[in-house]
Amino acid sequence: MAGQPNTRLADLFGLAGWSKGELARLVNRKAAAMGHPQLATDTSRVRRWIDMGEIPRDPVPRVLAALFTERLGRVVTIEDLGLVRRGRAGKRQGGGSAEHPDSVPWTPEQTAAVLTEFTGMDLMLNRRGLVGAGAALAAGSALSSAMHDWLHTDPTLKTDAPDTDRPLHADSAGFDRYDAAPIGSQEIEELERSVQVFRAWDAARGGGLQRKAVVGQLNEVGGMLAYRHPPHIQRRLWGVAANLAVLAGWMSHDVGLEPTAQKYFIIAAHAAREGGDRPRAGEALSRAARQMVHLGRPDDALELMELAQSSSGDRLQPRTKAMFHTIEAWAQASMGRGQAMRRTLGQAEELFVSDKGDGEPLDWMQTFKDEDLYGMQALAYRTLAEHDPSAAVHAQYYAEKALALRNDGRERSRIFDHLSMASACFIADDPEQADRYARLALMAMGSNSSRRTWDRLRQMYRLTAAYASYPQISELREEIRLALPKSKGGIGGTAPA
DSSP: OTTSOOHHHHHHHHHHTOOHHHHHHHHHHHHHHTTOTTOOOOHHHHHHHHHSOOOOOTTHHHHHHHHHHHHHTSOOOTTTTTOOOOSSOSBOTTSOBTTSTTSSOOOHHHHHHHHHHHHHHHHHHHHTTOOOOOSOOOOHHHHHHHHHHHHTSOGGGOTTOOOTTSOOOOOOOOSSOOOOOOOOHHHHHHHHHHHHHHHHHHHHHOSTTTHHHHHHHHHHHHHHTTSOOOHHHHHHHHHHHHHHHHHHHHHHHHTTOHHHHHHHHHHHHHHHHHTTOHHHHHHHHHHHHHHHHHTTOHHHHHHHHHHHHHHSGGGOOHHHHHHHHHHHHHHHHHTTOHHHHHHHHHHHHHHHHHOOSOSOOOGGGTTOOHHHHHHHHHHHHHHHTTTOGGGHHHHHHHHHHHHHHOOSSOHHHHHHHHHHHHHHHHHTTOHHHHHHHHHHHHHHHTTOOOHHHHHHHHHHHHHHGGGTTSHHHHHHHHHHHHHSOGGGTGGGOOOOO
16 A cells, blocks of 8 residues: 555565665666666655555566566566555455455456466566575465455355456456467367376476476466356366466476465466366365475465365365375374374275265366375375384385386376385385385486475485495485485485475
């Protein structure tokens, strides 16, 4: 609000390390490069933006977003800078206020605008070869509190729903936005097929190689959502956006772009809910929960899983519920809660076998098969074994069952199973077997772009220290040291389970 400091802009300005005069000069230079040579910003204007909360007119917010994105090496949007204009103040459905425009949840217009802008900035980073994750992840409790009521309501019952007879008026803030046009069933089918292709590639080779293509496709879909199509087309288009956003988030997580990944998961939840697919929204949040466990924040993961399960509605199929329980069990295992973990995994098994395939098949659940259930059970027990070594034998059992069924080209999952087995063997005092499975994982990792596999390898490497005097294990340790990507700080860059 004008007259009050823009703390969001001030915080990012401090991180960037510019002076106000330097930022003014950069704005003029960047604006000219973007086709606005008439812009003449000075130090006093920058001071008013930061200290008085004044919101500059277009194109300045877009110029600032581009400058901060390049400077910080991560996506910075107009909303991140606190520079979004609102027609009126006051409360918004689901909480938040005009003074905090980036608070979730968003309206459909905001979802389309945020999706387009965020993907455009992400693509700009890709072109310049910049990577980074300087932003902090939002806490699971904060996301749950902001989104709880909104996810539990039916979007078609909103009293302030937009008029379906006119296009959405999404802000044209995105970069690389093409001239969108209405689409039909054939285009939707092509987009849905592209999701399947991207999903298969990610499972086989990791998220790094195709992430840019997925983000680009999602950016195009954001442009399509600027039009109001017939309801059945619009619903499917929101579904495509949700699927692509989940995939973009998962790929970002896979290569270590954690704040970017979380943003995509939130976008996916919004898109799925706007398309009337509450189970898909819940699944997007479950991905954010898995991310939290991987980063050593299981309490946040449990908060997100509670929201994912409660907000998915009565359309949640038993197999999806089973998958949700495996994530919850992994979080419990990482906290050393063995009894709770076993109970939760038992519920997952019961739900999985009870799924008779009676409901409409979900394309995004087709890859959660028997081997995936076993793989998650192995991971949970392997994680618990760090607290209770007796759990290692159960991790071995489930990892072996998962590996016996891995025959569909999802190489990343096979690597994870090998590493779960190797880690469990080390904890169970079976270094010979551990060495065999560790080498199988190491052989496959060279052709995979998943940073998460290297994170898990580092976890396993810690366990080799107790057997460093064994010639075979000493050789393995040296091979791992040579293979680990140098950019992650070598062996020292360990990640939590």
